[in-house]
Amino acid sequence: MQERREENGKTDERRQWFVSALPLLGQGLTEILQTAREWEWPGVELVMDGEVWQHPGGAVQHIRKNLLGEDLPITLHAPVFEINLANPLYPEQRLLAERQYVGALVTAAELGAGHVVIHPGYGSRTYDRDLAQSFAREHLARLCKMAERLGVLMVVENAGVGPAALFDQNEFAALIEEFYSPYCRAIVDIGHAFANGWDLPGLFAALGDRVRAVHIHDNGGSADEHLPLGHGHLPWAEVERAIRALPSPVHQVIEYREDTDLEVIRSHVARLTGRERAKAGGI
Numbered sequence: 001m002q003e004r005r006e007e008n009g010k011t012d013e014r015r016q017w018f019v020s021a022l023p024l025l026g027q028g029l030t031e032i033l034q035t036a037r038e039w040e041w042p043g044v045e046l047v048m049d050g051e052v053w054q055h056p057g058g059a060v061q062h063i064r065k066n067l068l069g070e071d072l073p074i075t076l077h078a079p080v081f082e083i084n085l086a087n088p089l090y091p092e093q094r095l096l097a098e099r100q101y102v103g104a105l106v107t108a109a110e111l112g113a114g115h116v117v118i119h120p121g122y123g124s125r126t127y128d129r130d131l132a133q134s135f136a137r138e139h140l141a142r143l144c145k146m147a148e149r150l151g152v153l154m155v156v157e158n159a160g161v162g163p164a165a166l167f168d169q170n171e172f173a174a175l176i177e178e179f180y181s182p183y184c185r186a187i188v189d190i191g192h193a194f195a196n197g198w199d200l201p202g203l204f205a206a207l208g209d210r211v212r213a214v215h216i217h218d219n220g221g222s223a224d225e226h227l228p229l230g231h232g233h234l235p236w237a238e239v240e241r242a243i244r245a246l247p248s249p250v251h252q253v254i255e256y257r258e259d260t261d262l263e264v265i266r267s268h269v270a271r272l273t274g275r276e277r278a279k280a281g282g283i
Helices: 029-038 055-066 091-111 130-150 170-179 190-195 201-210 238-246 262-271 274-281
Strands: 019-022 042-049 074-077 116-118 154-155 183-190 211-216 253-254
Touching: 019 262, 029 055, 029 253, 042 190, 055 074, 055 170, 091 116, 091 130, 116 130, 130 154, 130 170, 130 183, 154 211, 170 183, 170 190, 183 190, 183 201, 183 253, 190 201, 201 238, 253 262
Parallel strands: 019 042, 019 253, 042 074, 074 116, 116 154, 154 183, 183 211, 211 253
Antiparallel strands: none
C-alpha cells in the first residue's frame, strides 16, 4: 500500500489525501493525470468507468508510463454505472459486477494502488431487500478472498441514497464486521450517510479501525449531490473530529461532482490538507 512520510520520517497515512477524478469523468487518462499534476492534487482516485477501462491492461501501461518517476499516489474506484452486485432479479448482472470488481482488484495489484472502492450493490422498491443483501454478502465474501490473495486493500462503501441504499447504518456496520481480513475494510461516504440521516460520529465510533477510507462531499441532507464542502448542510467540523478520533489511519478522498470548478477543488485541497496554514507559517 502506498504511504506518505512526514518530515520526521514517520509514516502517517491519516494525512494522506486524494482527489476523485469524478469531475473529469469521460476524459482520457493522460488528461486526468495531467490535471492532477497541474492542479497539485496530493493523490488521485481514478474512476474505472468509461471506454478507457474496457482494456485494463492498456490502462495500466498507460498509467505507468505517465507516472514514471512521479510521486502521485493512486487509488481506484471500481465501476459504478450499469452494474449491481446485489440485483436479486438478474443473476447475470451480479456475475458481471463481480467480474468487473475482480478486474479492478487485479488492476490495483498491478498498479500498487492504495485501495479499491467497491459498492455492495443497490436496493430498489422492486427488490426483496433481504435477498439482495444476501447476494451482496455472498459476492463480497468472494471478492474479499481475492483481495487477500492479491494483497490489495478492498474498501466497501455505504452506497446509495433513499431506496437505493441497500443497507441502513446498523446493517452496514454489521456487514463490515463480517470481514475479518485486514484487506477488507470500509470506506465511509459521509455525503451518502448524511443524506440518509445516519449518525456519522456514531458510525465512525462503531466501526473504529475497520474504517480505512472516507469519501468527502456535501449535500442538502436528502439527495446525493456531491457538492463541495460548505455548499450543503453537512456538519463538517463534527464529522472531521470523528475522523480524527479514529484509531487507525485513513485515506481521505475529496469526491466532488462532475461540474465542479477545478479552482474550487484546489482551494479545498489546500484548506483540508493544511497547505494554507503551512504557507502562512501555521504548521
